[in-house]
Amino acid sequence: MTDPAPVELQYLDQPSDEHPDAIPLVVIHGLLGSADNWRSHLKVWQTSRRVIAIDLRNHGRSPHAEGMSYAQMSADVLALMDKLSLSRVHLLGHSMGGKVAISLARQNPERVASLVVADIAPVAYEHGHDDVFAALARVKEGQPANRREADDLLAEHVDSRPTRLFLATNLVRSEQGGLTLRVGLDQIRNDYDAIIGLPSGDAAYQGPTLVLRGDESPYVSDAMLPTLREILPSARVVTLKQAGHWLHADQPAAFQQSVDVFLSAQRT
Known part of the structure; x- marks a missing residue:
């Protein structure tokens, strides 16, 4: 192959x-x-x-x-x-x-x-990004209208404000007007063992x-x-x-x- x-x-x-x-x-x-x-x-x-x-x-x-x-x-x-x-x-x-x-x-x-x-x-x-992946998945699910809403969703899983600000760099405005992830979260999670x-x-x-x-x-x-x-x-x-x-x-x-x-x- x-x-x-x-x-x-x-x-x-x-x-x-x-x-x-x-x-x-x-x-x-x-x-x-x-x-x-x-x-x-x-x-x-x-x-x-x-x-x-x-x-x-x-x-x-x-x-x-x-x-x-x-x-x-x-x-x-x-x-x-x-x-x-x-x-x-x-x-x-x-x-x-x-x-x-x-x-x-x-x-x-x-x-x-x-x-x-x-x-x-x-x-x-070792595995160490479960909270980050959960936070991004929550944003993907929640479809926030703005960055304040996105930060509230991220905060459900990530306490660190600097980490949330870093994660928020992966947000872009969708055609529908809300915020969406540009990162391939599913693909990253599926092969996380290779990454670590x-x-x-x-x-x-x-x-x-x-x-x-x-x-x-x-x-x-x-x-x-x-x-x-x-x-x-x-x-x-x-x-x-x-x-x-x-x-x-x-x-x-x-x-x-x-x-x-x-x-x-x-x-x-």
Whole structure:
């Protein structure tokens, strides 16, 4: 049986007038995120290179499709790189997007000049999104007329206001005038085990790698570092202070600076 065709991903493309020949940076969001979450960072990074931020399948403006394996998602990204004639890129992935980036780098190292992994390790995690999925399902069922009603529905399952604000980025206005989800919730839930599982690929990625983690996040614990270094042997691990899992939102300046310093040191 042949593998299903890759999904044609939507993306934001920010060219760099000052450095058009620099190796581009491809940014991959995490679970329930989108390219839109990265707009402020793109403006900073495009001063030194072209930046492309991707909407993964079942996220943002990209199509909905069954299957959330890392082999499938990394194939989607590779197909977009081919479409845009990007022979070699720097890859940055946060959370689930970090595992997509690791998968692509392991399977196609010649296409990856360097790798930035934000607050995720190449390990299997426990289930941890039941409340989030329940909250989004409640919004889907409740068909809120406005964002205040949507927040009330989300609050039935999620206490954290910042988390609810993040989830609300997945709401768009429907043709009927109410708010609806643009995320492929059913497809994500159906293959959630793949999302919390291991990245795809068999070989280690030997290229330059920066791993950024938040000091208030459990996603890249010290106990995970030996496994991380087996798969990413060149990784430099940097811990951002006063940052949780959404470290790029908690400490945007420190995050941007860490990425800038790392990329500026890459000469290939």
